[in-house]
Amino acid sequence: MSTDENRSTAFIERLGREVRRRRQTGGMTVQTLADRAGLSRRMLTQIEQGTANPSLVTVDKIAHALGVDFAALSAPSSSEPLAVSEPTEVWRNDAGSRAVLHAAGSRRGGAELWEWTLLPGDRYDAEPDPPGTEELLLVTAGTLLLTADDQAVTLTAGMSARLASDRAYSYAAPAAETTFTRVVQPAT
Incomplete structure (x- = not known):
């Protein structure tokens, strides 16, 4: 197994443990959380067991249903003043495009540092984030078509x-492999 596969497996297992811990602490059954997140009970059970590789949208739905943000479920917890993070591939599609979470703030509403790669002709359609969430994007290679509402740049x-990501938005790489850094600042 490659290092990236090991990191992805570790992320999926950590995510499952954290979802289960927060669900149980909140006194919810699997069915209650599944209903709140708009998921099937089976899918939620697989996520908690670390046997499913959920999409970013699915993890966001679970986070919102638990009353936390994406980073609270996905980043290793640390109360240390300095914490070094391992890059974790959180999303990959069949074409090979991917999103890697490099670091996330330890507090609720903490910033998230991402590296994205979209292959030529690929696109990622995102669901709206919670109200007030913003992203800062820096394109490091290629061309990124960023669309939100009726505006495209x-x-x-x-x-x-800067993108107010509390609306549906998308990233696309029209002609060449595109890489960009994304900093997400959830609403506090």
């Missing part, structure tokens, strides 16, 4: 943007 390497 094209960013080339070296360009950056």
Whole structure:
């Protein structure tokens, strides 16, 4: 198994343990949390057991149903003043595009540092984040087509943007492999 696969497996297992811990602490049954998150009981059980690889949207739905943010479920907890993070591949599609979480703040509403790679012609459609959430984006290679509401902008390497991500939005790589850094600041 490659290092990336080991990290992905560790992420999925850690996510499952944290979902189960928070669900039980909140006094919820699997069915109650599944209903609140809009998931099947089977899917939630597989996530808790670390046998499912949920999408970013699914993890967000679970986080919102638990009253926390994505980072609270996905980042290793640490109360240390300095914590070094291992990059964790959180999303990959069949085409090979991927999203890697590099670090996340330890407090609720803490920032998340991501590295994204989209292959030529690929696109990622995102569900709205909680109200007030923003993203900062820096394109490091290629061209990123960023769309939100009825507005679309094209960013080339070296360009950056701020996105109010509390609406449906998408990333696309129209012609070449595109990499970008994404900092998510959830609403506090």
